[in-house]
Amino acid sequence: MEWKDCAAFWCYWGKARPAEPGAELHLLACHSLDVAAVGVVYLQHQPALRAWLMDQLGTQDEQALRNWLAFWLALHDLGKFSISFQGQRADLVERLQGEAPSSLGPAGVRHDSLGFAFWRQHVQPLAQAEGWFGGDVDTEVGIDCWVRAVTGHHGQPPLAQVHHLGEHFRPRDREAAMAFVSAMRTMFLTPGAAAIAAGMDADAFEQCSSRLSWWIAGLAVLADWIGSNAEIFRYRATPSTSLADYWADALELAEAALSSSGVRPVPRQRARSFAELFPHIAQPSPLQAWAADVDLPDGPQIHLLEDVTGAGKTEAAVMLAHRLMAQGQADGFFIGLPTMATANAMYGRVAGVYQELFAGDASLVLAHGRKTLVEAFAASIVAPGQDEGDARQADESATQRCLRWLADHNKRALLAPAGVGTVDQALLGALQSKHQSLRLLGLVRKVLVVDEVHACDAYMQRTLEAVLEFQAYAGGSAVLLSATLPGGMKAALLAAFARGCGQRAPALAQQAYPLATSWSPSWSSAVETAIATRPEVCRTVRVRYASDRAAVLEVIASTLRAGQCVAWICNTIGDALQARADLAALVPAGHTTVFHARFALGDRLDIEERVLGTFGAHSGPEQRAGRLLIATQVAEQSLDIDVDLLVTDLAPIDRLIQRAGRLRRHVRDGAGRRLTEPGAADQRGEPCMWVFGPPWTEEPPANWVRQSAPGSAAVYPHHGQLWRTARVLQAGHLRMPDDARALIEAVFDPEDELPAGLRAHANQAEGKAYGDRSQALLNSVKLVQGYQRKGLDWTAETVAPSRLGEETIDVLLGRWEGDRLLPWRHDKPQAHAWAYSTVRVAKRLIAEVPAPASAERAVARQAVLDGLPGGGKWVVLLPLERDAEGFAGSAMALDKPTGALVASIWRYDDEQGLLRAAQAD
Template sequence: MNTEKSYYRYWGKAEKDGSGYHLLPYHCLDVAAIGWFLLNPEKPLCMELAKRLDIKPALLRVFFVFCLALHDLGKFARAFQGLKPELAPDLVMANPQMSYSERHDSLGFLLWRKVLSKQDKDNGDLNWFNKIEACIKIVTGHHGMPPKQSGINLNTFFENEDEEAAKNFMVDICNLFLSDFDPSPLFDNIFQKQLKTVSWQLAGITVLADWIGSNTEYFDYYGCDKQLDLKAYWDTIALPSAQKAVSAMPEPATTRNFESITDLFPIIHKPTPLQEYAANEPLSDGPQLFILEDVTGAGKTEAAIVLAHRLLSAGLADGLYVALPTMATANAMYERLGRVYRRLYDQNNTPSLILAHGARDLSEAFRQTVAVPENKSDGVAYDKPYDSEDEELSASAYCNAWLADNRKKALLADVGVGTLDQALLAVLPVRHQSLRLLGLRRKVLLVDEVHAYDSYMQKLLDTLIEAHARQGGSVILLSATLPKKMRLQLVSAFYRGLGKEAPEIHNTAYPLATHAPASSDLEKHIDTREEVKRTVSVIRLDTEDAVFEQVQSAVNKGRCVCWIRNTVKAARESHTALSQSEWMDKHHLHLFHSRFAMIDRQRIENDVLKRFGDQSGHEDRRGHVLIATQVVEQSLDLDFDVLITDLAPIDLIVQRAGRLCRHIRDGKGNRLLDHDAKDQRSKPTLYVYSPDPTKGADENWLKNHQKGTQAVYPHIGQLWLTAKLLCKGRFAMPGDARELIENVYGNEPEDEVPEEIRLASNIAIAQNQAQAGMAGLNVLKINKGYTWSSGDWDEEIRIPTRLTEEESITVALAKHKDGKLMPYAANIHNSWAMSIVKIPEWEWKKARGKITQEFQKIIEELKAEVKFLRWLEVFPLTEETQHYYKAAGGWQPQGGENP
C-alpha cells in the first residue's frame, strides 16, 4: 500500500445512509476489469471491432481497458466529493463553496481535455494523450450520453489538490496497463476515421461495464482501512470479481444448423412459394437486406424466420430482433415465436427470448418465462428445451433474469420481440441508446408491416437500417403493400451503411422478393399459394343506414361481421346505435378500440382472438358483430365472414381486406385443415363506407360524409384516388396489388386528383415533409461518432420515436373505497399499471375539472405513496364520475355516453 497517493482519499461509490463506501480508484478498476473480460481478444466482439479499427485485438483490449479505468475522473471533483461530506475522516474534506451542479461525466471529460491531456510526466512522454480525446469522450459518457464539451469552469468544481490526485491516478493507471504500449497505431488515419463509427459500440460496452462494475453483489466496498496498491487490487480483487460477474451474464446460444422448413416448422407440410424462396435463395457474404412483399396469408413471418435461421446457421448473424408496429402485435408475435424459436439453436442450449416494449411487465406470458432464483422474484423457472419422450420443443419460452431486470438490456437477448420503437431508440440521442445499438449488433433485424409507419418513423427507420448495416447486421423487411419509392428508399439506406452505391430498383412484379447484395437477381418475382389467390368484390355504401342493413342481413344469416371505423368516437357511436336495434342480440355485439384500461383491453383482445381467430368455430362466430378501430388492422390473425370498412388509404384497405375470409372454412365457419380444402363461404365481398368520388369532389368531399376520417388520414388526395380505384367493383390479389399501390402512392396519379382536393392535400404533404424534417433533426448523426454534436441529447421520454396528431394523456383509473383510492384493476400483478388508459388531452382537461378538492388531496397523498403514479394523472371513479369509464365501452368522452 502507498499511503502517499492522494487519490486514495476519494470515494467513488457510497451507501445511501453513509454506512459504507468504495474508494474511487478501486471502482475505476472494477469497471476496467469488466471491460477486460468483455473485450476478450479471442471473442468475436473484440476481433470484429479490432478489425474495423485496423489494430490487433490484444492492443484494443489493453488500450480501451486503460480508458475505462479513467471513466470516473469527474468524481475527483471536490464538488462531487461534497455529496457525502462525512463518510470518513480520512477522505478529502468537502468544500461548501463548491456546488455539484454539473454531472461528473462532463467534469471528467473537461478535466482530461483542459488539464490531464497536456501533461508530461517523469516516467515517460505522454503527449500522445491528446490524440485519444475521442476515446476519453466515450468512457466519460458512461451514463449513456456523451459528456458536455464546453461551458464549464473547472475551478468552480475542482481544487488544485483534486487535479493533482487525478493526475497521479492517471499516471499510475498508465503504468499499470500501458508500460509496454506502442501508441503509434492510434495515429493511423484508418483508426481515426473508423473510430467514429466504432465509437457507438465502444460506448455500449462502457455503459455495460459500468453497470456490472457497480454491482455490489460482486464488488464489495473497500474503504480507506483496506487499502491495496493498484496492481494488487487489480490482480487479487478486481479481476476475480469481474470474472464472476461476467460469468453470470447469459452465454450466447449456439445456432442449430438449418435443415429444412419442416424441420423448423413441423406443421408446414407444403411450403408457400415465398417460403420456398426463403429456404433456397443463395446467401451472400456479409450483411444482407431482404424485402419480402406478398399478400396476407402467404406465410411471410415463417419465411422471414427461415431466412433468419439460415443467416444464423451460416455464421452471418448472432441473434434476431422482431420489430412490430404496436405493443399488441408484439405480444401476439411473442407468444407465436415462443413456440418455435428454440429450434433455431442447439438442443442443449437455453437461448433467451425477451419481450421488449414499455408495457411488457403487463404481459403474463412474458412474466411467466423469466427464470430467476426463488428468493428474487415470483417468476417461474423455465422448462427443459426438449421433451424427453418425443424430442419436440417445450412450448414454454425462457428469458434469463439478468436480461429481464432492465428494459435497456432487452436487445442483448438471443431473440427479442418488441415494438419498432425499442430499436429506433438506438439511433436517437437518448440516454443509453448505445447499449441498444450494441444489442442489435450482428442481429437479424426483422421489421414487420414496414409500410405502416409515417414520414417521421420512416426517416428514423432509414437511419436505423443504415447504422445496422454499418455494424454488420442483416435486415428482413415484410410488407403486403409497399410502394416502389419506399422500397428504393430502404435499399438506399442499407447500402449507405455498407458504404456502397445502391443498385437500381425497377421490378414492378408482385409478389416480389428483393435481396441485396445478391449473388444473382436483385429482385425476383415470386408466385403465391393458390389458397390466397382471390378476387374480392367491392361494394360502396353511401350511408350508415346502408351499413346497418348489411350488418343485419349478415347477422340474420348467422355470419360474423366486423366494421372497422377510423376513429374511436365513430366506433362508439356505431356500437351504441347497434345496441339500440331490436334485432341485435346485445351479447353478440362487441367493441374494441384503444381507449380501454389495460386490464379490459387485454380481456377484449383475448376474447376477439378466441371468437374470430384461427381456432374459432361456428358456435364462437355465429351472428357476432365487432365494431373496431385500427387495433384489428395489423398482425392479429382474425377472420370475418363479412367485413365493412370506412374509407382509408388503399394499402390499409388491402390490409383490412386480409381479415375477410382469411382462413379456409366450411359454409358455417368451421375451420377446414386439409391442405387442398377450399373455402365454402360466399365469395369475399368488401363493403366500403365512402362518399362517391365522382360527386362533390372538393375540400369538403369527405368531411361532409365521414367526420373524423380526414383528421386521421389528412392526405385527402390519396383517399380520393383510393375511392376512385374501388369504383371498379373488384380487385384481384395478388394480381392487382402493385397497380393499386402505385396508382395511389406513385407520382403520376397525383395529376388525376381534382384541383380543390389536391390543394387540400398540400397541407398533408407539408405535414409529411415537416415530419421527415423533424426526424432529420432528432436522429443521431452516426458518422460524427459518439459526441454531443451528433444529436440534441435528452432523456428518452422527451425524444419521441413516433409523432401523434393528437396529444394523449396517460391516466390511472382508481376506485374509491373506505376513504382510499385503490387501482381499478384490483388483486392482480401490476394492478396500477393494468389500470391505465390513454385518452386525448382535451377529454382529460374536461374530466379533470370534475375531480373535487377533497379527492385532489387524496390523489396527492396517493402519488407520494405509490412511485409508479408520480408522473401520471389519476382519475377517481366515484358515484359522481364513474360514468366516465365503462368496462364494456372504455373511456366515455364528456362524462358518460353509455355504449
C-alpha cells in the first residue's frame, strides 16, 4: 500500500517539538509503526517469552504471533487521531490538513482512553460485521483485552467509558483513523494472525487474553518509550515511501534501539560448581551445599530457605538462580530487600559474582549501589532520548513519562538482566499503581529473590502473595529467604505461588530448623528438607534483659573502655539521637557513629562504608577498639558487621534474632583479630546481648510499653508480641538454631492468651493487620480480571503504595554559597550531585518550602528546579544556610489536627542527619 493510497492518515502528527534543525514533527503513522517494530523485535530477542505467549494462545506459528502483536501495537495511539489531541498543536493541524481546526475538542480526556473508546464504538462493530476475528461475536470481550492493553500504554488502563466521543473526533478524524486501522489490518492481520482469536473457543480466548493483558500492557509501555527515542527514530514530517518500506526501516531502527536499551537478555553461563562461583568460600555451608546439589525440576518453582544468620543464604539463593538460568529456565534475577541499606549490603555480596552467571556483558543495576550509585548505571537501561519539551502539549509525552519513571534509579533494577533493589519495586507490580505492568514485564524470565521475608508486615505480605501468583503464572521462579518465619506466613506464600500455577496449596508438616521448603507443580507435595547447621554458627547467646537506662549506659561505657566495640540498635531515630546525647560524656569524641535513614544519600553511603570499615569482616583491633555504633533498623539485616557487645531496644523476637546476628558474627581472638583458620573458635568469651525494655511483669498494664518507650510503642503496635518476646527472654539465653522455631511460634502464636492489660492493644493491632491485609487485597491487581481499572485511580504509585503508613517524599538538600544554590554533596559529579543530596521524609513534615526573599536567590532556586526531572515536580528542594550552629533551612509542615501549614526550622549535619529543630516564630 502506497502513501497516496491512504492520504487521510498522513495528515496527522504523532510527536512534535518546538522548532529545531530538522523535522519539527513525526507523522502519527510513522510513530505507530516505530512502536510496533520495537515490540516485534523485542519479542524476537525473547525466545522464552515468545514460546510462553504462543503456548498460552495455542499457536505454533511464530509469524502469526509476530503479526498479531504488530497489529495491536500499531494501534496503541489510535486516540491521537482525535482533534482533542491534534488540536494541542493547531499550527501543525493547519500545516498538515490545509486549514486551522474550527474546534479543538473537549479537554480532560487523554488519547489513551480516546483510542480505546474509538475502537469500541467505531472499529469493533466493523470487525464483527466483516468477521476479522472469526464469526463468534463473543470473541469481542477477549479482543477488548488486547485493545485495552495497548491503548493503556501510559502506565495505567484506559477509562472504561468516554462520554460524547463524537466531540473528540471530527468526521475527517474518524475517516483517517478507520483508514489507518484498515491499513494495519492489511499489513498485519493475516489469516494466521486472525486465527489466534478465531481458532479458540470464545470463553477460552477471553480468559487467556485477560491474563496475558498484564504483560502485553507492559510491552506496550516499553515499546512506546523505546520507539519514542527521536535520536534513533528520526522525525519524519512528510511521507516518502511505501508502508512496507517504512516498516522495514523501522525494524532496522528497532534493532539499534533495543541494542542500546539494556533490556535485551544476555546469554546465560554454562552450569558452574559452587567452588567456581564462590572461590573465596573454602567449605560451603550445609544450606549452600543443598542449593548446589538439590534436583531442580522444569517449570516454575519456589524455594523458601530458613536458616540462621551467617549460614550463607545469599550465596545459596544466587546458586539456585544460576542453576535455573543454566538450565534455561530463567534469563536473569532480581533480588528484593526490605530497605535501601540492606540493598546496599547485598550489592557488596553480589557484585563480585553476578557476571559469572552470564556469558555476555550484563549490567548489574542497583537501587542504590554504594559509590557507583548513579555513574555506573544511570543511563544503562532504556536511554529515553531528548525530551520534546513542548509546553503546548497537555498530554505527557512518552519521553516525559520515561524520564520521570527513570528519574528514580531504583526502578531501573527491574528492567536489567541482574537487579538488586528494595522489594517495593516488585510489590508495585501487583498493585493498582502507575506502570505496574512494566514491572511485571521486567520480572518475566527472572528468578525473583526476596530476602528477609519476615520483615514484611500484613499489607506487604498480602501484596507479595499477589506478586508470587503473577510470577508463577508467567512460568517464573522465586527464592524466599528468612532467618525466621512464622508457619502461617510460610504457608500463605507457598499457597499464593501454587495458585498462580493453578494448583492447590501444598501441605506443610516439618517443624525442623534450619529448613529448605521447595514446591513445583510437577511434584505432588512440598519437599521439606531439614538442613544441618555449620558448627561455627551454632551458639548460645546470653541475654540480659534490662530496664535501668543507667545500667545500659554504664555497660556500654565500660565495654568501650576495655577496648571492645559496641552497637546499640534503637527502634526510632529519636531514640538513637537520645542515646547519642546520653553517651556523649562517656565516649571519647569521634568514637561514635550514628546510622539511620534520615541522612542525605551520599552521606548515608559514606556512613555505611565507615561502619563496614570499623565493624565489618575485615576490621581489626585498630579500627574496632573503643568504637560505638548507634543505629536504627538500618543495621538490623543484611549488614555484615560484627560487634563485641550488642545492646538493642526491645522488639519482636524475629527482629531480635536478626539483630543478634550482628553480635560476634565472625570468629576473632580476644583483641578482635579475625581468625580464618578452619575450626578456629572465637576467643572473646560468651556472647551477650542486652535488651533494653520496659520492666518485666507477668501482669503488665495497658501502658506497659508506652510509658517507658513511646517510640517503640508506635513502631511495634502489637504490644502483646513485645510482651511475649520479653517473656521468652527471661530464660536468659537464645540457643541458635535449636530454639529458633519455638521462639517464633511462642511469640506469634495467635492462640496464645495474653494478659488482660494488653488484650485491647493486641486486638487493635490484630484488627489493623486484618484491615491492612484487606487493603492490600483491595489495592492489588487480580490476574483473572485482566488489565483494567477496578475502583482506584492509577495516576500515581502513592494511590496503591507498596507500604502503608505516612506518604513520603524525596527532599533535595541544597546549601547557599552567596546567591549560588549548590547541592549538599556538591563534591559529587555535577550530573548526579542532587541525587546524592536526597533524603526521604514524611511528606507532611516538609510540605512546602518558602520562596527565597531575594530575587537573585529566587532565580537560582528556579534554575535548579528546571534542571531536575519534571522540573522538580516530584521532589521538595530545601535550601540550607550556614549559621553559628551549622546549617539550617525553613520549611512548612502540615499540622495534622488542623490541616494548617506551620513554619519550622530544619537542621542538617553529616553526623546526626536531618532534624526538625524548632517551630519558627
